[in-house]
Amino acid sequence: MASIEITDLVKTFHDRAGRPTRVLDGIDLTISGETFVSVVGPSGSGKTTLLNIVSGIESLTSGSVRLRAGDRDAHVGYVFQDPRLLPWRTVMQNIGFVQRDRSGWEERAHHYLDLVGLAELGDRFPAQLSGGQQQRIGIARAFSVEPDVLLMDEPFSHLDAMTSRSLREHLERIWLESRRTVMFVTHDVTEAVQLSDRIVVLAPGGRIHEIIDVDLPRPRRASDQAVAALQAEVLARFEVLEAV
Ligand SMILES: Nc1ncnc2c1ncn2[C@@H]1O[C@H](COP(=O)(O)OP(=O)(O)O)[C@@H](O)[C@H]1O
Ligand SMILES: [Mg+2]
16 A cells, blocks of 8 residues: 655745745645545645655655655656657657556556547657647556556646546546545645545645545536535635635
C-alpha cells in the first residue's frame, strides 16, 4: 500500500533582498492507500508549492515528506497543468519515452489510451490533437507507468468547461479501474467534490483550513443531486475563506 506522509512542513521563499515569505506553514497530512485527495485553496495559498515539494521538484525548508509503497520508496507520476508532450514524437513515442519498466509498456499504453477514449490516435503527433486530447494523452501517459502515487496540478484548468467535464469523467473511470494514491490540486471546488474521497482546504498563508470527507457513491456526475448539494455547501464555506 502506498502513502504520502507530510509532517510539519514549512516552506519559506526569499525575495531578492533576502526577505522571507512563509508560503506553507506547518502542513500535516497523511494520504494512504487507494485514496483520491484534492487540495483546494485560493490562488497563492501554496497548492503548487506543496505538490512540487511532495514530488521533489522543490526543496522544503523544514519538516518532512515521505512517499512509500510497502517497504520501498514509492514510484511517482505527475500530470502537469499543460500536457508537456514532445512535439516531434508521436503519441505512442511520447508514452514510451517515460517508461521506467520497458517490458510490456506498449500493452499498458494501449490499455490506458483506450480508457481515455483515444485508442486510435497512437500514431498522431501532438500538433494533430486538440488541447483536450493532448491532456487525455498526458493522463494516459501518467497512468501507463503504473505509479504508486499520482500527483496532478490543475490538469483541466486550461480547457473549456465541456472538455474539462468530460475529462473529469474519464479520470474518474480510469481511477476506478486502476486505483492509485492520488493528490490532485485544483482551485475548482466543484471538481474536487466530484473526484475526491477527501478535500484538503488550504487557507491563505499555507495552513490547512479544514479537511472534508466526501462519502458519495461512484461514479459521480456533476448533475447528481447529492453531488450538487455537497458542491454548493463546500463552495459556500470556500467563499467565506476567500473573503478573509
Ligand atoms: N519560486 C518562487 N519564489 C518566490 N515565491 C514563490 C515561488 N513560487 C511560488 N511563490 C509564492 O508562493 C506563494 C504560493 O504560490 P503557489 O504555490 O503557486 O500557490 P497556488 O498554486 O495555490 O496558486 C505565492 O505567494 C507565490 O507568489
Ligand atoms: Mg498553482
